[in-house]
Amino acid sequence: MTIETFENPNQNRNYEITHVNPEFTSVCPKTGLPDFGTVTIKYIPDAICLELKSLKYYFLEFRSKGIFYEAVTNVILDELVEACNPKEMEIVTEWKARGGMTSTIKANYKRS
Numbered sequence: 001m002t003i004e005t006f007e008n009p010n011q012n013r014n015y016e017i018t019h020v021n022p023e024f025t026s027v028c029p030k031t032g033l034p035d036f037g038t039v040t041i042k043y044i045p046d047a048i049c050l051e052l053k054s055l056k057y058y059f060l061e062f063r064s065k066g067i068f069y070e071a072v073t074n075v076i077l078d079e080l081v082e083a084c085n086p087k088e089m090e091i092v093t094e095w096k097a098r099g100g101m102t103s104t105i106k107a108n109y110k111r112s
Contacts, residue, residue, distance in 0.1 A: 003083040004054035008045045014087065017049065018042045021059050024093070029066035036096040037069075041080065043089040046111075050084050069095055073105040081109050 019041045026035050039059065041050070058079075062072065077091040088110045095103045 003058050004051040005048040005084050006051055008049050014044050026062040027066045038094045040092040043086040046087050048084050069103050069105050073107045077107040087111050
């Protein structure tokens, strides 16, 4: 799926954009059971910004994908960086309790 973008209306200023998806789901590759979590995207755009409707549909693609938490977080970071080439980006995934434990995964990108 192509993640749509639009031109940054304030390219001359650094500002942070935060998008939160509190209804993210994927599938545990070991058990086949659903994993439920929250995905938070924070980024400083350069020339383009992420468009929300296509971002929503992008996240829906994970609903039937067997993938570990760590991989989900890093795949999202890699694909969103590729889509919008930000100055900086952080992806945080926070996973609901399973077996009495919760997990939080963070992945960061900073253009050098």
